[in-house]
Amino acid sequence: xxxxxxxxxxxxxxxxxxxxxxxxxxxxxxxxxxxxxxxxxxxxxxxxxxxxxxxxxxxxxxxxxxxxxxxxxxxxxxxxxxxxxxxxxxxxxxxxxxxxxxxxxxxxxxxxxxxxxxxxxxxxxxxxxxxxxxxxxxxxxxxxxxxxxxxxxxxxxxxxxxxxxxxxxxxxxxxxxxxxxxxxxxxxxxxxxxxxxxxxxxxxxxxxxxxxxxxxxxxxxxxxxxxxxxxxxxxxxxxxxxxxxxxxxxxxxxxxxxxxxxxxxxxxxxxxxxxxxxxxxxxxxxxxxxxxxxxxxxxxxxxxxxxxxxxxxxxxxxxxxxxxxxxxxxxxxxxxxxxxxxxxxxxxxxxxxxxxxxxxxxxxxxxxxxxxxxxxxxxxxxxxxxxxxxxxxxxxxxxxxxxxxxxxxxxxxxxxxxxxxxxxxxxxxxxxxxxxxxxxxxxxxxxxxxxxxxxxxxxxxxxxxxxxxxxxxxxxxxxxxxxxxxxxxxxxxxxxxxxxxxxxxxxxxxxxxxxxxxxxxxxxxxxxxxxxxxxxxxxxxxxxxxxxxxxxxxxxxxxxxxxxxxxxxxxxxxxxxxxxxxxxxxx
Numbered sequence: 250x251x252x253x254x255x256x257x258x259x260x261x262x263x264x265x266x267x268x269x270x271x272x273x274x275x276x277x278x279x280x281x282x283x284x285x286x287x288x289x290x291x292x293x294x295x296x297x298x299x300x301x302x303x304x305x306x307x308x309x310x311x312x313x314x315x316x317x318x319x320x321x322x323x324x325x326x327x328x329x330x331x332x333x334x335x336x337x338x339x340x341x342x343x344x345x346x347x348x349x350x351x352x353x354x355x356x357x358x359x360x361x362x363x364x365x366x367x368x369x370x371x372x373x374x375x376x377x378x379x380x381x382x383x384x385x386x387x388x389x390x391x392x393x394x395x396x397x398x399x400x401x402x403x404x405x406x407x408x409x410x411x412x413x414x415x416x417x418x419x420x421x422x423x424x425x426x427x428x429x430x431x432x433x434x435x436x437x438x439x440x441x442x443x444x445x446x447x448x449x450x451x452x453x454x455x456x457x458x459x460x461x462x463x464x465x466x467x468x469x470x471x472x473x474x475x476x477x478x479x480x481x482x483x484x485x486x487x488x489x490x491x492x493x494x495x496x497x498x499x500x501x502x503x504x505x506x507x508x509x510x511x512x513x514x515x516x517x518x519x520x521x522x523x524x525x526x527x528x529x530x531x532x533x534x535x536x537x538x539x540x541x542x543x544x545x546x547x548x549x550x551x552x553x554x555x556x557x558x559x560x561x562x563x564x565x566x567x568x569x570x571x572x573x574x575x576x577x578x579x580x581x582x583x584x585x586x587x588x589x590x591x592x593x594x595x596x597x598x599x600x601x602x603x604x605x606x607x608x609x610x611x612x613x614x615x616x617x618x619x620x621x622x623x624x625x626x627x628x629x630x631x632x633x634x635x636x637x638x639x640x641x642x643x644x645x646x647x648x649x650x651x652x653x654x655x656x657x658x659x660x661x662x663x664x665x666x667x668x669x670x671x672x673x674x675x676x677x678x679x680x681x682x683x684x685x686x687x688x689x690x691x692x693x694x695x696x697x698x699x700x701x702x703x704x705x706x707x708x709x710x711x712x713x714x715x716x717x718x719x720x721x722x723x724x725x726x727x728x729x730x731x732x733x734x735x736x737x738x739x740x741x742x743x744x745x746x747x748x749x750x751x752x753x754x755x756x757x758x759x760x761x762x763x764x765x766x767x768x769x770x771x772x773x774x775x776x777x778x779x780x781x782x783x784x785x786x787x788x789x790x791x792x793x794x795x796x797x798x799x800x801x802x803x804x805x806x807x808x809x810x811x812x813x814x815x816x817x818x819x820x821x822x823x824x825x826x827x828x829x830x831x832x833x834x835x836x
Contacts, residue, residue, distance in 0.1 A: 270516045271305040272542055273527070275360070275374055276428065276460060276492030277510055279309050281317030282401040286497040286507060292321040293344065295510055296351040298498055302511030305522050308360035308374050310428075312403040313393045315384045318359045322381070324348075356522045359384055362428055363391060363418070364403050365411045369436050369450070370428035372460060372492075373418040376524040387421045411436060411450050419455035424528055427451065429494060430459040431472040444825070448482050457531040458488040464515070464541045465491075467557065469821075477536075478563040480822055481725045481748035484591045484653075486563065488531050490515040491541055514542035516549075534592070534650050537639065552596060552641035552648070556603040559799075560672035562748075563593035566601045568608055570616055570647070577623060579674075584624055584651050585659050586667035586674040588632050589685055592653035593669065596639075598646035609644025616647045624649075627661050658685035670746075671726070671820065672799070675762045680753040723747055724804060726823025727816050728764055730772050742769055747816060747823060767796070768817035777805070777813060785831045791815070793832065802832050 278285055279295060299307050311317040328345040331337045337345065360374045361384070375384055385398055391414055397405045409417070418425045427450070430437040436450035437459065451459065461472040468474065478486030493513045501507035518538040519526040530538055540549035555564060565583045569576045580595060587593035597620065598610040610616040621636045635650040658677070660666045666677040666685070677685065723729070724747055731752070732743040743754045744765055758769045782789035782805050791803040796818070804816045824834055 268518055268520050270548075271519045271522055272303050272511075273306045273490075273515050273517050274299070274304055274493050274495075274511050274513075275306075275308040275358075275426065275490065275515075276310050276362070276372060276494045277307055278362075278494070278496045279311055279317030279320075281314055281320060281399070282311045282403075282496060284312070284403065284496055285401075286501070287499075290498045292317070292324065293347060293351075294498055296348070296355055296357065298510040299355045300351055302514070304355055304511055304514065306356040306358065306527070307510075308358040308372070310360045310362045310372055310374075311401045312362050313364055313388065313405050313408075314398055314401045315359060315361055315381055315388070316399045316401060318357070319381045321357070356524075358524055361388065362403075363388075363393075363408070363414055364405060364434075365409060365414045366407060367411075368434050369411050370403075370434040371411070371414055371418070371436075372424075372426040372428045374424040374426065374524070374527070376422060379422065383421075387418065387423070390417055412453055412455075415453050415455035419457075424458075424524075424531060425456050426458045426460050426490070427456060428460050429462055432462050437472060437476075444482065451476065451487065452483060452485045456487075457528075458490055460492050460494075461489050462491065462513075464489060465543075467554070469558070474558065477558070477561075478591055478593070479561040486534075486536060486592075488536060488539060490517075490539055516540050516542045534652060535635065536594075537648070550641055552599070552607075552639050552646060553603075555594070555596065556599060556607075556641075559603070560601055561593075562669050562671055563587070563591050565593065565595050565672075565674070566599045567595065567597045568600050570597050570610070570620060577619070580620060580649070581623055581627055581661060582665075582667050583669075583674050584632070584634060584649060585628055585661050585665070586669040587651035588628070588654035588659040589657050589667065589677070590653070590669035593651055595649040595651065596646055597649070598644065599641075607642040607644050607646065609646055613638040613645045613647060620647060620649060628659055629663055630656050630659065632659060655689075657689045658682055670762065670764065673763060678753055678756065678760065680755070681751075684751055722826070723806065723814070724802075724816050724819040724823040724828055725825060727801070727804075727819035728768050729814060729816050730768060733772070740769075740773060742772070744768070747819070764818045771803070771817060772815075777815060779805075779807075779813065783831075786827070788827055788831045790831050804828065804831065 279292060280290055309318045325348050328341055331341060332345060356377060358374055358377055359379055360372060363371045363373055365371055388398060389395060392408045393405050415425050427436045429435045437447060459476060463471050464473060473489040476483055476487040476489065478484055491513045493508045493511060495508050495510050495512065497507060497509050499509040500512050517530055519530060537551040540551060543549060560566060567576060567580050570580060571577060580597060583595050597616065599607050617636050617638060624634055632654060633652065637648055638645050639648045658666045666682055667674050668677045668681055727747045729745040729747060730742050731745050734741050739757055742756045743752060744756050745752055756765055758766060758773065761769050782791050787807040789805045791805050793800060793802045799820050801818045801820055804819055806814045824832055
């Protein structure tokens with residue numbers, strides 16, 4: 250049987266690659282889970298339902314067990330043995346033929362849903378040819394008791410912490426996905442974790458994707474929007490998928506939240522139906538190759554969704570790419586800036602305003618060649634970018650996917666170094682260039698907690714009192730002026746970037762870019778009057794205004810020694826904890 254499964258996989262890989270949208274449900278329970286809700290359901294029933302709903306790939310994810318997948322294989326092997334012995338009854342032959350037919354149409358991956366310590370759930374998906382014994386060994390190494398391997402229970406006692414589980418599953422060849430991450434037992438559940446723990450659990454290098462329950466949501470506060478790489482503490486953009494998490498064959502009409510097989514499906518653009526193709530997608534930086542499946546609606550449009558989000562630290566838009574007017578240079582400058590900052594995606598053929606018509610590009614092939622060629626000619630060191638064509642709103646646009654560079658600083662024509670500041674691309678100032686050089690010299694490839702801590706820039710001076718608690722810490726976007734010195738009649742300011750804590754010195758009003766210029770102008774033109782601040786305890790709001798398409802807040806914090814810290818241009822992305830109450834955002 251194992252040999253047959255291997256040959257089937259080899260046949261898939263040897264076929265001509267053909268990228269198509271495939272329907273995938275990677276979170277299905279079977280009767281081997283103790284909390285399965287329907288009686289009399291068979292494994293053949295589950296496969297038949299998957300075929301009926303048009304699925305191409307599924308994973309059987311019983312709680313802390315591979316027993317369901319093993320029971321299905323055992324049934325097939327028993328039927329094949331009876332076939333070889335010439336003892337197969339008519340009904341058994343029909344059942345075996347149906348299994349064979351369905352397994353040619355639907356790839357069934359072995360998997361389990363692991364319960365880590367403190368009750369967090371993790372999906373572990375494995376290659377189609379991995380043996381039951383190998384997977385059981387992984388469960389044992391995760392401290393699932395041997396007498397619980399077949400119980401299918403979500404509660405098996407103390408097991409292994411989340412980060413260790415990620416590593417063990419990944420190193421064993423599995424795909425690690427955080428199960429229903431924004432819901433019960435999820436690693437991104439609001440209020441369930443401290444900030445640093447949540448960062449660690451959602452940014453770890455061994456974690457490949459987040460399963461979410463709100464993938465269809467267009468809200469700026471949806472889970473996918475939160476983990477799109479624009480948040481300062483969560484710079485690693487995460488693949489987000491959805492799964493049924495079905496504990497029954499069909500949806501419970503009395504409680505519609507109890508989904509059935511294929512009631513919540515993800516479509517993935519894959520060259521073939523295989524575990525390897527699935528893994529390649531999750532390792533890629535192309536986040537437009539997965540989308541929520543909409544059986545009765547128009548397909549999800551990633552480009553349109555990006556336009557609704559608007560420009561950000563990881564996203565920009567350009568209507569054209571002509572040399573005239575500097576449009577082509579502006580695109581390459583964004584490439585340079587993204588590489589020096591967090592990475593990002595550039596769309597060409599689209600105005601920034603999502604209410605304006607998408608114009609597209611007249612000759613997509615020529616546009617791709619032009620942009621790719623200029624990037625290769627002008628940016629040093631070389632940068633591995635993806636330039637392709639996407640369709641949206643009836644037109645074709647060019648997309649440029651830029652990785653976060655591993656060898657900064659990146660420069661145009663060897664001397665122009667750009668960085669990304671919120672939704673703007675700017676020439677780097679001296680201190681930022683120094684920081685980029687330091688980052689390049691000490692670069693270590695990682696996506697773990699270390700990657701979300703400040704990598705560059707000076708720490709606050711030891712003499713500066715720090716907030717007493719995490720909840721009262723500064724906002725996470727905007728800037729703060731931490732020192733001012735006058736030399737020769739000119740004021741030189743030291744700026745702290747609240748996104749990463751880096752310090753930039755010797756900034757003047759003349760040399761400052763937009764947000765910095767605004768902060769310096771406010772700082773130089775008027776002294777802060779505490780009576781003008783709307784206080785909530787020791788935190789307060791000075792004013793709010795809409796600039797560069799976003800609402801920005803000037804916030805104030807009163808320290809224990811009576812000094813005031815002012816945070817200029819804070820966006821909603823940087824508001825957390827008690828600050829939400831200060832600006833009137835819902836907790």
